[in-house]
Amino acid sequence: MAQKIDTQELKFWSGNRTQIRKDYEREILQAVLKATENDFGLCKIEENSTELPGDEESKVFTERNYDLLVTIAGNQKFKDQDIFVIEKPLAKNLLGYRIPIVHQSALDKFNTKTSETKLKQLVHGIPETWSDVKIFEKNGYSVLEKGNLDSLFERLSNKEFDYTAFGANEISSVFERRASKFDNLGINDGILFYYPFPMVFYVNPNQKKLAERLDVGLERINKNEVMDSIFNSYYGTLIEDLKLNERRIFTLENPFIPKAFKTSEPDFKFIKSNN
Structure with a gap:
């Protein structure tokens, strides 16, 4: 008889997001889990897209016990919580444009x-x-x-x-x-x-192993260009579609950005600020 393989259930909250962000972030998560399957085991995503008011969103770990979510680095709703922040952007800095x-x-x-x-x-x-x-x-x-x-x-x-x-x-x-x-x-x-506004994984403080897995997985899908492939499938024509290189850029300071992202520059280097 074949040995039963245990599958971890991962509670992923994706509420309060636009549909395209939900789809993109889910696909990145799936790629990360696949890239780390041999090291960390099988994992099934249980996604919940319930919309939550701002004060309730801050309780997704403390009261609702979700395992992870994607949000912007330096999100002030979680500033007093001891959580794992995976300091690897998921979509370059497109949300900051x-x-x-x-x-x-x-x-x-x-x-x-x-x-x-x-x-x-x-x-x-x-x-x-x-x-x-x-x-x-x-x-x-x-x-x-x-x-x-x-x-x-x-x-x-x-x-x-x-x-x-x-x-x-x-x-x-x-x-x-x-x-x-x-x-x-x-x-x-x-x-x-424009301002630094990268999207990153936030992880429940009780899920140290998951935080390690996400960090390793993101490193791998960056190196093997899987992340670039996913990114391009969603956003590959944005520069032309939105005329990004023809616009005037007004650069703003983000006072809440963590130190790791302080020096973030526009990802499309040929787009110059005209401030």
């Missing part, structure tokens, strides 16, 4: 000649508890922190604020799924904001 979705009445204010002073006078609508809020406020931008993702674009359509911004890795998906039903909204093609 923030592209505006704008009300048509303000489109002419977002062009390559727009000054930083004028941009700071416009109101940036951001859902409650999102990390972007403190970053933009720290850099002197006007922010309206209110509501959630579900109500964001209706409020923008009603001119409650001038624009909102999403990472280059999710902007097209977000617009197609949520914003495109409002005829007076559009993706701006003149500017983008």
Whole structure:
């Protein structure tokens, strides 16, 4: 009789994310687990995409006992928790390229000649508890922190604020799924904001072995170019599709970025800041 092989069950929380991020992050996790199977054993992912309010998101380890999630390095919701942070970015720094979705009445204010002073006078609508809020406020931008993702674009359509911004890795998906039903909204093609905002694995403090596995696995899929292959399958045409190399970049300071990422530069080296 064949010996039964034990399979570890991995509780992965992927709520409060856009669909394209969920899909991408899941595929990276699957690749990591496959790359480490011989060393650490079989593993089955139990994914839960339950949406949680900001204060509940911080309890995914302490009260809900999930094993891991993907979030931005330096997420302040977890600043007082003793958790494992795997300091290897999962999607280069695409989430840190923030592209505006704008009300048509303000489109002419977002062009390559727009000054930083004028941009700071416009109101940036951001859902409650999102990390972007403190970053933009720290850099002197006007922010309206209110509501959630579900109500964001209706409020923008009603001119409650001038624009909102999403990472280059999710902007097209977000617009197609949520914003495109409002005829007076559009993706701006003149500017983008940049700040270090890498996505990384956060791991339950009781899962030291899992943290080791993720670190080893990410190293391997980086070396064998599996990560690049996955990245390119999702984002390989972004530079052209979003005209990234034609935009004016406004570089912001991220005061919460961990030391390991302090010197992060734009990943597309040919995109130059015109600040």
